[in-house]
Amino acid sequence: MKHFITFLVLIISTTFFAQEFNTKKGYVAEGYDVVAYFSHKAVPGEKKFTTTFKDVKFKFSSKENLETFKKSPNKFIPQYGGFCAYAIGAKGEKVSINPKTFEIRDGKLYLFYNSWGTNTLELWQNEGAEELQKKADKNWKKILKSKS
Template structure:
C-alpha cells in the first residue's frame, strides 16, 4: 500500500511539474524553447556583456532552455538559476513597465540592477533602455506588478 501511495504522489508531482513548466514556457520570450535568443545568461554577469551561447552547452530549467558560452557558466547557472534568469520572462523591461506588454528584445541591450538582468528593445531608432533609465524606479515597480498579472 505504501508503494502505491508513493507511486501516486510521484505521478501527481510529475504531471504538476510538467504543467507548470509548460505554462512557464508559454509566457516566456522563447525561440524554439530557447531563452535570450541563445545568449548566455551568465555572460552578462561574468563578462559584463552579451555573449552568444552554444547549442552544445545548454541546460533546461523549468521548461526553458538556456545556452552557455562555457561549461563554467552552465554550472554557475545550474547552482542558482534565479540569479541569472532575465526578468519578466526575457521580454523588454521598459514595455513591461510602461504598458504591461510583451515586446521583443535586443539581447545586446541590457542592464543589471540589484543583481537582476533586464533586457530591452533596441531597433528602428528606439532604444528603450534610455527611456527606462529616465524613470527606472517607477517603471520597475510597474513592470513587477504587470508581470505578476501576466505570469500568475
Template sequence: MKRFSLILLLLVSTTFFAQEYNLENGYIANGFDVVSYFTNKKPLKGNKKFQTTFNEVKLKFSSDKNLQLFIENPKKYMPQCGGFCAYAIATRNERKEIDAESYEIRDGKLYLFYNKWFSNKLESWLEENPSKLQKEAAENWKTLKNNKD
C-alpha cells in the same frame, strides 16, 4: 477514464498556471548566455554544447563554467519579466520582444529591452526613472506572467 481525467487536469493546469517566457529562437534571451551578462563586458551567444533547462525553459551558455554557475544559482541569472522587454511590461503592461544585447543589470537582476527601428527602450528606461519602472515592471509581471492573452 481516470487516466484521461488526470492527463486533462495536467494539461489544463500547465496551460493556466505555467509562467510565460520569451523563448524566441527556442531559448530565453534569444539563446544568449544569461551568466555572461553578469561576468563579461557584453553578453555572449550560447553554444548548444552547453545547455540546460530550468522551469521548462531552455538556456544555452558560452562555456561549461557559465553553465555550472547557472546550475548553482539559476534564479540569480534568469532575466526579469520572463525575458520580455522590461520597459514594455512596466509602461504598457504587455509582452514585447527584445534585443538580447540591449540590457541592464540593476540591483543584481537582469533586465532585457526592445531595440529596433530607432526605438531603444533601454534608453527610455534610463531616462524615465528606472527605479520606479523596475517596481512597476515587477508589479505588472505578477499578473501578466500567467495571462496567456
C-alpha cells in the same frame, strides 16, 4: 473521478508552470549566455553548452558558465521572462528584445528592445527606471495571473 484528477493535474501544472518565457530563436535571451551578462557582457551561447530549466532552453558560452547556472539558476533568469522590461513596465505588454541591450540592476538581469531607432533601455533610464521597475513587477504578476 477521472475528470477530477485531470482537473487537479491541470491546476497544479498551471500553478507551477505559469511563468512564461521569451524563447525567440528557441532559447531564453535569444540564446545569449545569461551568466555572462553578470560580467557586463552580451555573449552568444553555443549549442554544446545548453541546459533546460523550467521547461525552457538556455545556452552558454562556456562550460564554466553552464555549471554556474546549474548551481543557482534562479539568480540568472531574466526578469519578466526575458521580455522587454520597459514594455512590461510602461504598457504591460510582452515585447521582444535585442539580447545586446541589457541592464543588471540590484543583482537582476533586465533585457530591452533596441531596433528601428528605439532603444528602450535609454527610455527606461530617462523615464525613471525605479518607478518603471515597480510598474513592471505589478504588470508581470497580472500577466502571469491571466495565463493561469
